[in-house]
Amino acid sequence: DPKWRVRLAIIEHMPLLAEQLGVEFFDEKLNSLCMSWLVDGVFAIRSAATSNLKKLVTIFGIEWAQNTIITKVLSMARDPNYLHRMTTLFAINVLADVCSAEVITKFMVPVISNLAHDSVPNVRFNVAKTMAKVAPVLDSNTIETCVKPCLTRLHEEDDDNDVKYFASEALVVVENIG
Helix, strand or coil: CHHHHHHHHHHHHHHHHHHHHHHHHHHHHHHHHHHHHCCCCCCCHHHHHHHHHHHHHHCCCCHHHHHCCCHHHHHHCCCCCCHHHHHHHHHHHHHCCCCHHHHHHHHHHHHHHHHCCCHHHHHHHHHHHHHHHHHHHCCHHHHHHHHHHHHHHHHCCCCCCCHHHHHHHHHHHHCCCC
C-alpha cells in the first residue's frame, strides 16, 4: 500500500483536529474514519490509530469513550481476522491508561478472558500481556476469580510455548500486586 504514510500523517494530526473542531463535529464527520484505521491492512496504521484512542479519550472524556468508541473496539474481538482481534487487545492496553477500574472490569476484562480461548497463539499470548497490564487497577475479587484462573489455564494447559511463557510472566506480575 504505497499511500500508508499519508494516512499515518493524517492520523497523527487527528487529535489536534478533534480538539479544534469539537466532539459534535468529530463524531459526525471523523469518528468512523478513525475507527476504520483500526482495521487497516498496515500495522503502522493500526498502531497509530490505537494510540490515537487514548488521546481522543483525554480530549473528549471517558463518558464519550463509553458511548462511542469502547463498544466498537471491543466488538472487534469477534472479528474473523486475528489481526483485528489483536488490535482489540492493543487498544485495551492503551485505553486502560485512561479508563476507570469499573470500565475495565465491567467491559474489558470479559473480552480479554474470551480471547484467551482464541485459536491463534499470538492472540492468546497477547491476552496474557493485556491481563498483566490491566491487573494493577483491578479489585482483588476480579483478580482471584477471573485474571488468575485465565492466566493459570494459559500457563498450564496451552500447547504453545510462547503463550505459556507470557502467561507465566503475567502471573508473576499479578502475584506481586498489592
